[in-house]
Amino acid sequence: MTGPVVVGIDGSPASMTAAWWGAQEAVRRRLPLLLLHSWTSQPLDVPVAQEALSKQRYGGSVLQRAEAELLHRHGELSVATELVSAPAAEALLELGAGAELLVLGSRGHGTVASFLLGSISLHVLGLARCPAVTVRAGDPAVEAGSEHPAAADRDEVVVGVREAGAATDRLLEFAFTTAHAHGSRIRAVRALPLSSLLTHPRFGDEADGGYETDERARLAAALAPWREKFPDVPVVAHVAMGPAAHVLLAASAHSRLTVVGRRHHPSPLAWKLGPVAHGVLHHVPCPVAVVPHD
Secondary structure: OOOOEEEEOOOOHHHHHHHHHHHHHHHHHOOOEEEEEEOOOOOOOOOOOOOHHHHHHHHHHHHHHHHHHHHHHOOOOOEEEEEEOOOHHHHHHHHHOOOOEEEEEEEEEOOEEEEEOOHHHHHHHHHOOOOEEEEEOOOHHHHOHHHOHHHHOOOEEEEEOOOOOHHHHHHHHHHHHHHHHHOOEEEEEEEEOHHHHOOOOOOOOOOOOOHHHHHHHHHHHHHHHHHHHOOOOOEEEEEEEOOHHHHHHHHHHHEEEEEEEEEOOOOOOOOOOOHHHHHHHHHOOOOEEEEEEO
């Protein structure tokens, strides 16, 4: 049985934007939505006294308001709520073991399209066993829905592809499933580090494009089985020179979701997001999915 879309709610505007995105995704994927609130991990700026009972009451009201608003927007949505005493990161990671998606909110940063990620979000992104998505507060394409001009301009799911193999297949499966659910196009991005030019056996071969031709062929081979599985999803193969984070940022101009990967970590004490994931998370303006792989 496919698990729910789980959204962490803390009462902040950022978490409500995440809930709107999570609800839209649950409807598209025909999945239930679970709203989670940890009353022991509430933000410092919430209007609630420090007593435990007051925090629990506040948490319950946060969940009730969010559920009512989401059901008003999506009458067909199946919503459940859960108020827990466990720390937010711990509770999210536990639910993530059986979830289809985890969804987290991130505060916008001034006029720059970047994320401010707190310790809870970073911890969950680094250790979640399912794909985890961050959604920027104030994103008009999320808050206003499909009627907003910004939403109409976002017609692609962008996915970073390093090389063919099981790791890439996990990312492509998630990206193609999302694109299929939204009727969107896939933009599969392969970044070619400038340093690798010197070591490539066909460096300097200009007759047929040399290095780039080989890499385009590898990308096409990685995409082939997914094109066959999702024949109705249009695909753009995007190969460009430069650092991976920069190439993904440039490619995400029309992205409704940008997908990056990270390795599974053997220990909760030894997790770390790579520089590409960090760069994309902090600078790509659309929601970002971090997909774990072996």
